[in-house]
Every structure is written in C-alpha cells, then in structure tokens.
Amino acid sequence: MTEVSSVDAGETPAGRSAGYVQSLDRGLAVIRAFDAEHPRLTLSDVARRTGLTRAAARRFLHTLVDIGYVDADGRLFTLRPRVLELGYAYLSALGLPEIARPHLERLAAVLGESSSVSVLDGTDITYVARVAARRIMSVDLGVGTRLPAYATSMGRVLLAGLPTDELDDHLGHLVPLTRYTITERTQLLAELDRVREQGWSIVDEELEEGLRSMAAPVHDRNGDVVAAVNVSTAARRGSVTTMVDEILPHLHAAARAISDDLAASR
Missing domain, CATH: 1.10.10.10 (Winged helix-like DNA-binding domain superfamily/Winged helix DNA-binding domain)
Incomplete structure (x- = not known):
C-alpha cells in the first residue's frame, strides 16, 4: 500500500465540495x-x-x-x-455478492477451479464475492482483497468498460509484478482495445507466475460494465487455447446469468 496523501492542511483542499468534512x-x-x-x-x-x-x-x-x-x-x-462493518455495509447495499455467489458456486463446481467477482475501485479491483476450489496463489484471496487492475483479467475487463476519458484515472503506475507483466502503456491500451472488442480477457502469469485467469464482464440493465467475473487456474493445466475452448463458454454463461439477475433486482 502506498502512503496516503496528506490531509493535514488547515483549509478545505482544492477541488473538494462545500460539504467536505x-x-x-x-x-x-x-x-x-x-x-x-x-x-x-x-x-x-x-x-x-x-x-x-x-x-x-x-x-x-x-x-x-x-x-x-x-x-x-x-x-x-x-x-x-x-x-x-464498514465494508459489509457497502457489500450489503450493493447486493452483487448475494446475486453472484450461486452462479460462482456452479461455475467452480463445473470447472473445478476458483471463481470470483470484483468491482473497480480507483486503480485496483476489489473482490466482492469468491468461491475457492483450491489454493493456487501464494497469497490469500477473499472478499475485500485488492489487486492492481492493470495486471488482472477482471481489472482489464473493468478498465475496457470505462469511457475513454476516464481510463487515465484508473491505470495507475504500471510496475512489473512478474517477468510477463505488461508495463508499456501503449501495449496495455492495445490489449484493452482487444478485450473491449472480444468481450473477455485472459491474463497469463502477469500477476503471479504459474497463475492464469480469464474474466468476462457483468452488465447492468443499461448495458454498462459494473463488475467482472473470472476463473483462475494453474498455467500448467494446459494452453491458452485449451482454456478458451474449455472455460470461456461456462464463464460467459455465468456472466450473463449474473447480469440478468442483477438487472432484475434493480
């Protein structure tokens, strides 16, 4: 975590509203x-x-x-x-975790892999629901976990769903997390264009070596991307092509089901 910006000034910071406390x-x-x-x-x-x-x-x-x-x-x-309590108040108001969980459970059961849903929060994604099939990362993942959006499959889906003029505010610093991480801005933007066009993202060992993940967007009733659902697997499971053939159809079906239920609940 980077250090929090100073908030110790004696007057209301520039750009804050009149009601700022x-x-x-x-x-x-x-x-x-x-x-x-x-x-x-x-x-x-x-x-x-x-x-x-x-x-x-x-x-x-x-x-x-x-x-x-x-x-x-x-x-x-x-x-x-x-x-x-602060985080759970947000999650309860969101309603997304409760809606997504049964679909994640089915997805994890069918594929035998972990599945998650996250939302975009600044330059990070925040996990709001997760069903773990088995431990595949060296760090614990759970509700509330934050990861850099640029290096995750869910993050790229969420970034690709943003209006172009909002993208800069959510990219952050592109630092290498593994030897495979995309850190060149032009290359990342090209990848986001590809994700936007094809409707899904795959990240191959860019967040952690040995880990591969695939994500698809969750839409609200207006068609806006409001969340992302993913499946994480060990890179040794097979090729990217195999993952696309075997996992992507189930992932898209789960994303559509979550989107439909989310739209019906609002």
Missing part, C-alpha cells in the same frame, strides 16, 4: 494506513503513512480505539474486526 477524511486515512503488509503500526508510522502530524494522528487513533475500530497494545496499533 476534513476530519472524516483524516479518520478514514488513518484506517487505510493499515494493510496486509502493515497490520501493526506505531503512532509515528501512522503519521508518516497518512501525512498527518503526530498530534493529529494520536487524536484520530485514540478516537478509533474508543469507538472500537482500533486496538492499542503498548506502542502498537492494529485494526479490530469491527472495521469490517
């Missing part, structure tokens, strides 16, 4: 300072990662401790399980 922004920045790589932080760590002064970071941390979102153990602070 800076203290809320600061409190959320403190929560976002914790991640999988930094689960335990000192006061100094939080101040550095958020851009807050130590005094401000201390006030927000103590407030979060008081209301049950952060735990303090000596000099170290950690998030408490109650912080999950």
